[in-house]
Amino acid sequence: MARFVIRRLLQSAVVLLGVTLVVFLLLQLVPGDPVRVALGTRFDPQTYEALRARAGLDQPLAVQYFDYLRRALTGDLGVSFRSGRPVTAIVLERLPATLSLAVTAVVFALVVAVPLGIVSAIRSGSLVDHAARVFSQFGVSVPDFWMGIMGILLFSGVLGWLPPSGYVALTDDPGRWASHVALPAVTVGLVTASILTRFIRSSMLEVLSEDYVRTAEAKGLRTRVVVSRHVLRNALIPVVTVVAVQLASLLGGVIVIEVLFAWPGIGRLTYDAVAARDYPVLQGAVLLVAALFLLVNLLVDILYARLDPRITVR
Amino acid sequence: MSRTRFRLAGATIALMLAAVAGCSGGEGVDVDGNDTAGAGGVLNAAIGGEPDQLDPHKTSAYYSFQVLENVFDTLVEPDANLEMKPALATEWTTSEDQLTWTFTLREGVTFSDGSPLTADDVVYSYNRIIDEKLNNAYKFGTVKSIEATDPKTVVVTLTAPTPNLLANLGGFKGVAIVQKANVESGEITTKPVGSGPFAVDDYSSGDSIRLVRNDNYWGEKPQLDGLRFTFVSDPTVALQNLRGGEVHWTDNLPPQQVPALLDGDDPSVRSVPSTDYWYLALNQARKPYDDVNVRRAVAFALDREAITKAAKFGLATVNQTAIPQNSAFYYEYAPYTHDVSQATQLLDQAGVNGLTMDLMVTSEYPETVTAAQVVASQLAAVGITVEIRTLDFAQWLDEQGAGTFDSFMLGWLGNIDPDEFYYAQHHSDGTFNFHEYANPDVDRLLDQARTETDQAARKQQYEQVAKQIVDDASYIYLYNPDVAQGWSKQVSGYEVRTDRAIRFRDVALAR
Numbered sequence: 001m002a003r004f005v006i007r008r009l010l011q012s013a014v015v016l017l018g019v020t021l022v023v024f025l026l027l028q029l030v031p032g033d034p035v036r037v038a039l040g041t042r043f044d045p046q047t048y049e050a051l052r053a054r055a056g057l058d059q060p061l062a063v064q065y066f067d068y069l070r071r072a073l074t075g076d077l078g079v080s081f082r083s084g085r086p087v088t089a090i091v092l093e094r095l096p097a098t099l100s101l102a103v104t105a106v107v108f109a110l111v112v113a114v115p116l117g118i119v120s121a122i123r124s125g126s127l128v129d130h131a132a133r134v135f136s137q138f139g140v141s142v143p144d145f146w147m148g149i150m151g152i153l154l155f156s157g158v159l160g161w162l163p164p165s166g167y168v169a170l171t172d173d174p175g176r177w178a179s180h181v182a183l184p185a186v187t188v189g190l191v192t193a194s195i196l197t198r199f200i201r202s203s204m205l206e207v208l209s210e211d212y213v214r215t216a217e218a219k220g221l222r223t224r225v226v227v228s229r230h231v232l233r234n235a236l237i238p239v240v241t242v243v244a245v246q247l248a249s250l251l252g253g254v255i256v257i258e259v260l261f262a263w264p265g266i267g268r269l270t271y272d273a274v275a276a277r278d279y280p281v282l283q284g285a286v287l288l289v290a291a292l293f294l295l296v297n298l299l300v301d302i303l304y305a306r307l308d309p310r311i312t313v314r
Numbered sequence: 315m316s317r318t319r320f321r322l323a324g325a326t327i328a329l330m331l332a333a334v335a336g337c338s339g340g341e342g343v344d345v346d347g348n349d350t351a352g353a354g355g356v357l358n359a360a361i362g363g364e365p366d367q368l369d370p371h372k373t374s375a376y377y378s379f380q381v382l383e384n385v386f387d388t389l390v391e392p393d394a395n396l397e398m399k400p401a402l403a404t405e406w407t408t409s410e411d412q413l414t415w416t417f418t419l420r421e422g423v424t425f426s427d428g429s430p431l432t433a434d435d436v437v438y439s440y441n442r443i444i445d446e447k448l449n450n451a452y453k454f455g456t457v458k459s460i461e462a463t464d465p466k467t468v469v470v471t472l473t474a475p476t477p478n479l480l481a482n483l484g485g486f487k488g489v490a491i492v493q494k495a496n497v498e499s500g501e502i503t504t505k506p507v508g509s510g511p512f513a514v515d516d517y518s519s520g521d522s523i524r525l526v527r528n529d530n531y532w533g534e535k536p537q538l539d540g541l542r543f544t545f546v547s548d549p550t551v552a553l554q555n556l557r558g559g560e561v562h563w564t565d566n567l568p569p570q571q572v573p574a575l576l577d578g579d580d581p582s583v584r585s586v587p588s589t590d591y592w593y594l595a596l597n598q599a600r601k602p603y604d605d606v607n608v609r610r611a612v613a614f615a616l617d618r619e620a621i622t623k624a625a626k627f628g629l630a631t632v633n634q635t636a637i638p639q640n641s642a643f644y645y646e647y648a649p650y651t652h653d654v655s656q657a658t659q660l661l662d663q664a665g666v667n668g669l670t671m672d673l674m675v676t677s678e679y680p681e682t683v684t685a686a687q688v689v690a691s692q693l694a695a696v697g698i699t700v701e702i703r704t705l706d707f708a709q710w711l712d713e714q715g716a717g718t719f720d721s722f723m724l725g726w727l728g729n730i731d732p733d734e735f736y737y738a739q740h741h742s743d744g745t746f747n748f749h750e751y752a753n754p755d756v757d758r759l760l761d762q763a764r765t766e767t768d769q770a771a772r773k774q775q776y777e778q779v780a781k782q783i784v785d786d787a788s789y790i791y792l793y794n795p796d797v798a799q800g801w802s803k804q805v806s807g808y809e810v811r812t813d814r815a816i817r818f819r820d821v822a823l824a825r
Binding site: 036043044046050083084090093094152157163164265276 | 363367451550678713746
């Protein structure tokens with residue numbers, strides 16, 4: 001087990017190194033000059049050169065990259081072009097907002113999708129099944145920003161139950177945090193729930209047609225027991241992976257939703273950094289997201305071995 | 315195993331329900347920031363985006379200046395009519411040869427941390443901008459030296475007479491007086507120390523900036539206890555925040571709703587003509603746009619009223635010169651009527667037909683994208699096919715710098731003195747002359763007016779410049795937009811300014 005974890009961590013380090021290189025090179029291909037954006041329309045060649053030198057952009061690319069790597073190893077991800085603040089601090093202070101939004105959204109999605117998927121599979125072809133399929137079709141096809149705006153107009157505009165946007169830290173005031181996170185989390189969660197419902201339904205249907213399920217039924221076990229003891233345990237194993245992938249991608253920040261709801265997370269940071277061509281912040285954000293993704297996947301692999309005795313980690 | 319999982323799911327459902335119950339407790343929407351409020355209250359302002367940083371000398375973002383307007387001071391500052399009035403300097407004298415300006419500083423001014431603000435701080439601030447070649451260094455182009463002869467006196471020596479020196483030193487907070495210790499500690503980017511009516515208390519990245527009243531402020535004490543700026547980029551959401559009471563003030567209103575909002579009284583929405591202008595520029599380094607007849611043809615082909623209606627929902631004043639009507643430098647001149655036959659005739663004279671013109675606009679300023687559609691259909695009527703390219707601003711600026719465009723549309727914001735915008739955009743050495751206009755007469759007039767100390771003569775020179783630029787169609791000016799801002803009924807004493815400076819020092823909040 002320990003050897004497995006160590007090996008995976010080493011692999012992750014190599015992946016992260018690759019990520020830094022790919023991101024660095026991709027950014028060079030993107031048109032747009034951060035110094036020009038920083039100066040805006042009041043352009044002056046002298047100021048331009050001075051700012052370029054201060055940002056280190058006058059150095060050759062290879063020098064810029066290896067400089068970046070050398071400092072990244074010590075946890076220093078450079079300094080933002082826009083604000084002049086350390087990237088490590090900027091990225092880390094955005095993490096709690098994104099984490100709390102992602103986790104709430106996934107919890108909401110599970111609460112909706114697990115019962116819906118199960119019932120829809122067991123009662124395949126029933127009214128509930130049809131309703132579930134319409135719901136999941138709706139969730140995956142309607143754009144989330146539109147759902148977000150509709151949610152704001154309804155719950156904040158017409159009903160006045162929830163604030164339309166903004167953020168309060170969970171640690172500052174859990175009640176106000178909950179009222180602020182509700183709309184964005186439900187908006188994001190609906191999409192995730194739609195995906196999960198479909199997945200759970202088909203995974204359940206697959207297991208339901210297995211021989212051992214027929215055997216269990218033939219033994220005379222009641223449907224509820226068959227489902228909870230035999231079907232669910234097996235059907236939910238692949239679901240863990242899907243949930244993990246969903247969670248990991250939400251941790252990357254839900255850009256449109258964070259921008260819409262003025263949510264100070266990684267997604268909004270990335271959006272602003274792209275617009276300003278703030279390369280150091282963009283690199284830092286991508287690196288953090290990649291690291292989180294690898295971490296979640298590692299945890300899933302370990303969890304797998306615990307859930308399914310047929311799988312062992314070595 | 316499955317039982318544990320179900321118990322876990324049950325617990326989460328219970329938690330979720332508790333959370334939802336907790337937030338729909340029936341009191342409606344809570345107002346942020348009230349927890350720190352005293353007698354004067356904390357005003358919540360929603361601005362359209364996050365400042366890049368709070369160092370006034372290094373930022374160029376309007377979002378930053380919306381906050382910094384309330385934190386910093388300049389030697390002089392524009393009043394409601396954009397005339398320069400005393401601020402940190404109470405009076406100033408000019409030498410006979412116009413090359414030495416002596417400013418007397420106000421008694422007893424301190425920074426918000428209580429340390430005194432002296433002539434040395436003024437010298438430090440200006441030298442910082444000049445020596446480090448910061449964004450506004452060009453405003454000090456004619457400055458030879460800045461000296462503090464005593465703690466209350468600053469002497470600025472010039473290489474040439476500079477009639478608009480006051481506008482350069484006080485037009486906006488980009489030339490504010492900063493504190494050396496604050497700069498050297500690096501805190502100025504997130505926790506700047508100024509001498510203005512409010513002081514930065516807390517900057518929560520991505521979320522909000524809190525200001526508190528500066529009790530050391532030299533002017534009349536603000537009534538508010540503080541300000542809280544939040545960053546709401548979606549105008550529908552910002553308006554919803556204003557209506558719901560979460561926000562007391564915003565300038566991020568959905569443009570299509572502003573005409574209707576102007577009629578209501580809650581929220582109060584006001585709009586005034588701004589000093590900004592929006593224009594179309596044709597690249598004179600490319601054929602056939604080097605031919606004045608082609609440029610004039612385009613000018614005649616445009617229906618400015620229709621463009622304004624589409625891009626600004628009518629909230630703008632059409633104008634064929636740069637300078638808005640409320641400016642002292644306004645010059646009434648509008649030779650281009652919407653005239654298709656005139657335009658076609660001019661194109662024939664130039665021997666141009668079947669022209670395809672590339673028009674570069676940017677999603678950073680959505681009104682350029684909307685206006686471009688109208689421009690395209692109007693030019694189609696005279697046989698010019700417009701290919702619109704919508705770019706993000708970074709790429710747009712890149713292409714503008716490289717000159718890889720036939721035409722572009724953009725605006726120029728917060729204009730006070732004509733030297734600043736005319737010189738940069740229409741002098742053949744101008745730093746913003748990307749469309750490569752060159753007219754020796756205009757160059758000569760611009761050089762002359764730059765150092766002309768007789769105000770009447772100077773105004774006349776700029777009128778000649780304005781006329782020539784319009785006749786040459788160097789830029790095809792379109793309109794001066796209005797600036798619209800909205801605030802809740804609780805807010806009193808707020809005035810919308812034509813230069814878009816957001817001043818909350820005289821505002822009160824009823825509760």
